[in-house]
Amino acid sequence: MGKTAKKPTRAEQKARRPREILESAFEEFTANGYAATRVEDVAARLGITKGTVYLYFPTKDALFEAMIRHMSTPFTEILASVETLQGSYSERLRVLLLLAHEKIADDRKTRELLRLTLAEGARFPHIVDRHYDEFIAPLLGAVGALVDQGVSSGEFRDGAAASVPEVVTSSVLHIAVMRLMFADRKPIDGTGFIEAHVDLALNGLLKHS
Amino acid sequence: MGKTAKKPTRAEQKARRPREILESAFEEFTANGYAATRVEDVAARLGITKGTVYLYFPTKDALFEAMIRHMSTPFTEILASVETLQGSYSERLRVLLLLAHEKIADDRKTRELLRLTLAEGARFPHIVDRHYDEFIAPLLGAVGALVDQGVSSGEFRDGAAASVPEVVTSSVLHIAVMRLMFADRKPIDGTGFIEAHVDLALNGLLKHS
Amino acid sequence: MGKTAKKPTRAEQKARRPREILESAFEEFTANGYAATRVEDVAARLGITKGTVYLYFPTKDALFEAMIRHMSTPFTEILASVETLQGSYSERLRVLLLLAHEKIADDRKTRELLRLTLAEGARFPHIVDRHYDEFIAPLLGAVGALVDQGVSSGEFRDGAAASVPEVVTSSVLHIAVMRLMFADRKPIDGTGFIEAHVDLALNGLLKHS
C-alpha cells in the first residue's frame, strides 16, 4: 500500500473534484439546457452520486453559475495583444479576426457558452452581461481600435463601416451560430470563411475601375 | 351593457382556440425554454385551464412542435422577390439585406424561433432543418444569386471568395443574436447597422487611391 | 322524406338508446374493468358523445350498475324447469347440468358478469349478492332438489356427496373460469366436459367389482 505516484493523493483528489464536477456540468447543461439537466446526470457522468455534488455546490443553480464562471476563459487579453501585432493594418485585422475566430467560434467551450447565454439568459440575466463583458466587448473594442488606427494611418478610408466594428466582426458570430446549429452535420471551413470575410471587408464587392 | 359584440360565441371561440393557444405557447416557450415552461402557464395566459390545452394538443411536445410550425412565416418568397428588384446591383443588394433584416432580425417571431432552434435543437432536431430550409437557405440563395448576377453584369468584381453570401448575410444574424441577448437593454439601430454593412461589403475598408 | 319503415322513428330511437348504451357499456366494462373504462369509450363505440350517455345515466357508477342489471338474464326459471324434466334422475341431472352449462358457462354475457363480479365485487358489493341470487343459488337449489329426489327414489345413494350440490355443479364454474382466462386461446369442449363430469359424478372412478 505504498503511496506511489500513480494514484493522486487525497488532497489532489479533493482539489480536483470541484473542477471535475464543473466540467461534467458543462457537458450536461450544454447538451440539455438548464431545466432538462438533472443533478444526478452530472454526477453519473463522473461515477459519483448526486450527494457528492451537493457537497461542493449548494444548489443546482449555484452549480450552473459556477460552471459558467469556470468555463469562461475570458478573452480580454486579446485587447492587449492588439498592441503587439505587426505589419499593415489589413494584415493586423486579418490576424485579429483569425484569432477571434479561433477563440470564439472554433473553441467549443466558448461556443457552447454562447448557446447557454441565449437559451438561459432570461433566467440568469447576469450571464448575459458576463458574456458581453468577456467576449463581445473586448472583441469589438480591439477591432474598433485597430480600425481607428488604420484610418488614422491613412490605410483605411473613413466612413460608415469604420464606425461599426460589429460589421467587421459579424462573421465570427456567424460561424459560431452555424456550428451551434448544425454541429457536425454541416461542417464549416471557419478559417476559409474568415479569410473570405477579411477579403470582402478590405476590398469590397465593387470593381474599382 | 347591451349585447354588443363583446363575448364571442362558442363556435367563434372554438375556431380561435388553437391559434390562441399556439400564440400563448410561443410566448411561454420563448420566455422560458421548453423544459421550464409549464403547460399550465400556457393555459393561464389565456385564462383557461390546462385541460383545455390538452383538448387541442395531445402532449406538451406536440404543442411545442405545432407552435414552431404555426409561428414560422417562412420567407422563401424572398427568393422570388429578387427578380423584381430594380436598379444597380449594389442598390438591389442593399434593398435585399434591408428586407432580410426586417423579416429576420427585426421580426420578433422569427428572431425568437432562432433562439428556440439554438436552445432546443438537440431535443427537436428537425426544427433545425426547418429553420435552415425556411430562413437560412432562402436568404443565402437570394444573396448568392444577386451577387452572381452582379458579377456577370460587371458591377461586382469576380475574385470574391466562395463564402460571399454567408459573409454578406452575417450582419443580419448578428443583429438577431444581439437582440436576443440584450432585448431592450442595448437597443440596436438595425437599419443603420445594415447600411454600414452594405457600405463595407460594397466598398471595403481600404482606401482606393 | 317519407317515414318509411327503414329508419326507426324518433320514439323508437329514443327507446333504443338506453339499451344500446348499456350494451356498449357491457363491452367496455368487461374488456377493461370499471376503473379503466372511460365513459367516452362507451359513447364512442356507438358513435355518440359522452354528453349523450349522461343524458340517460347520471354517473359512471349508475351506468355500471344499470349495465349489470340489464345484462343479467336471471336464471331462476331453471328451478321451475326441473319439475318438467322426464326420465331417470341420472338423465334429468345430465340434462340439468347441460342446461346450466349452456346458460352460465357458454353464454358470454353471464360469463363476463362472473368476471365483473369477481373483479369489482369489492367496490360494488351488491352485485355479488345479485350474482349469487340469480345464478348460483338457483343452480345449487335445482341440483340439490334433484339429487334429493334421486336419493328418495332410491336411484342415488345417500352420502356426503349428495348433500353438497356444489360438487356436482363445480364443472360448470370450471368451464366458465377457464373460458374467462383463456378466451379463444385454449378452446374448451364444454359439452364434452359436462358429459365427462356427469359420467364421473354418476359412476365414480372406482371399479365396482
Added chain:
Amino acid sequence: MGKTAKKPTRAEQKARRPREILESAFEEFTANGYAATRVEDVAARLGITKGTVYLYFPTKDALFEAMIRHMSTPFTEILASVETLQGSYSERLRVLLLLAHEKIADDRKTRELLRLTLAEGARFPHIVDRHYDEFIAPLLGAVGALVDQGVSSGEFRDGAAASVPEVVTSSVLHIAVMRLMFADRKPIDGTGFIEAHVDLALNGLLKHS
C-alpha cells in the same frame, strides 16, 4: 428506551424495502384492482411516500408485474410429491386434492392471484400464461398422472372420460372462486367440500346394487 432492536438500520431497511412494497402492493392491487389502486396508497400503507416506491420500481406497471412474480409461490413441486404418496390410489387422490386445496383455494395469496388473473388478464396477458403454468398445469398434470396409475393398477375403471383431471380438480377452483366472491360472508368448509368431492369422484352418485 434502551437501544433495543427497535428500529432497523438503514441497511436492513433497504434490504427489506422491495419486499415490503411488493406485499403492500399485493394488498392494494387485490383489494382495488390495477387501475383503481394508487401508487400513493401502496406507499401510505407502509408509512412511506410514493417517491420511495418509485425508487424501487420504475412504473406502476412494473410494480404490478413484480408483485405478481413475488407473490407466486408456484407449486410445481406438487407434481414431484405425487411420487411420494403412499396407500391406495383412492387415498393418494384424496391426499393430493386436499393438498391442492390447501395450496390453491385455502391460500389467500394464490387465491387472490386468481382474481387478478381474471380481472387484469386482458391488460397483462402473460400473467395468464404464468398462472396456467404455475398453478393449473401442474395440478392437472399431477391428477392426470395419478388417475392413469390408478387405472393401470386396476383400482380405477378405465372408461373415465378424457377430461377427468379437470373434473376431479374443479372443486378446488370452485372453492377458490366462492371464497373470492364472498370472503368471510359465506364461510366454506373447504376440507369437507373436498372430502365430499373425492367421495363423489370415487364412488359416483349411483347406488351400486
Added chain:
DNA sequence: CATGAATGAGTTTTCATTCAT
C-alpha cells in the same frame, strides 16, 4: 335530444434537496 368545449380534481411520474450512515 345531442353536442363537445371546458373544467377541476385527481394520478402518475420526476427531481432537487436532505440527512443518517
Added chain:
DNA sequence: GATGAATGAAAACTCATTCAT
C-alpha cells in the same frame, strides 16, 4: 468525504362531470 434512501413539491396528463349552444 461520500453515499443513496427518502422526501415533498411540482409537472404532465387524464377523465368524470357540467353546461351553453
